[in-house]
Amino acid sequence: MALPTSSVITLHINGEKHTLPVDHRTTLLDALRERLDLTGTKKGCDQGQCGACTVLADGRRTVACLQLAVAAEGREITTIEGVADGGRLHPVQQAFLDLDGYQCGYCTPGQICSAIGMLAEHAAGWPSAASGDVRPAAAAAPLTAEEIRERMSGNLCRCSAYTSIVEAVARAAGADAATAAAVVPAQSGEAVA
Numbered sequence: 602m603a604l605p606t607s608s609v610i611t612l613h614i615n616g617e618k619h620t621l622p623v624d625h626r627t628t629l630l631d632a633l634r635e636r637l638d639l640t641g642t643k644k645g646c647d648q649g650q651c652g653a654c655t656v657l658a659d660g661r662r663t664v665a666c667l668q669l670a671v672a673a674e675g676r677e678i679t680t681i682e683g684v685a686d687g688g689r690l691h692p693v694q695q696a697f698l699d700l701d702g703y704q705c706g707y708c709t710p711g712q713i714c715s716a717i718g719m720l721a722e723h724a725a726g727w728p729s730a731a732s733g734d735v736r737p738a739a740a741a742a743p744l745t746a747e748e749i750r751e752r753m754s755g756n757l758c759r760c761s762a763y764t765s766i767v768e769a770v771a772r773a774a775g776a777d778a779a780t781a782a783a784v785v786p787a788q789s790g791e792a793v794a
């Protein structure tokens with residue numbers, strides 16, 4: 602007997618439930634864009650290298666092109682459409698807007714979602730490859746430009762707006778440190794994406 606190749610799944614996205622039939626090979630990125638019309642999440646490379654498709658899954662940043670939609674069932678997915686608080690932009694969105702953290706804007710949704718996840722990781726004490734002291738007991742290194750560049754290195758920008766992106770993330774870090782700590786659990790020894 603042939604095994605089924607599709608299933609009806611329920612995805613939790615930006616606080617809403619979406620039930621839909623999907624081919625098991627459908628990525629979360631294609632489900633968001635092609636099936637649910639959530640086109641804020643962008644497709645760049647479609648192979649996990651550019652970060653354009655970054656979303657948050659249970660508060661952790663992840664590239665939606667490398668995750669199957671069926672594997673996202675039961676997780677709380679946050680896309681760029683869901684990061685604002687009603688009519689109030691998320692501090693990271695506001696900082697990108699204020700400091701021109703973009704040019705064409707194609708990479709921007711992924712940059713913003715990644716920055717939100719990154720600030721939560723930093724607030725939880727996770728080190729990066731740029732951190733001088735990576736022992737679990739050490740306090741997280743200050744978010745210097747070098748730290749931000751390293752922690753955001755999974756998000757490429759073809760317009761090379763990196764200087765403004767780093768400035769925007771640094772500004773948001775000051776405004777967002779308290780709320781970020783509540784999003785991600787304390788350091789567990791897992792590798793940071």
Ligand code: FES
Nearest residue numbers: 645646647652666
């Ligand atoms: S589109 Fe997913 S990482 Fe490039």
Ligand code: FES
Nearest residue numbers: 704706758759760
């Ligand atoms: S702003 Fe154009 S790709 Fe980043």
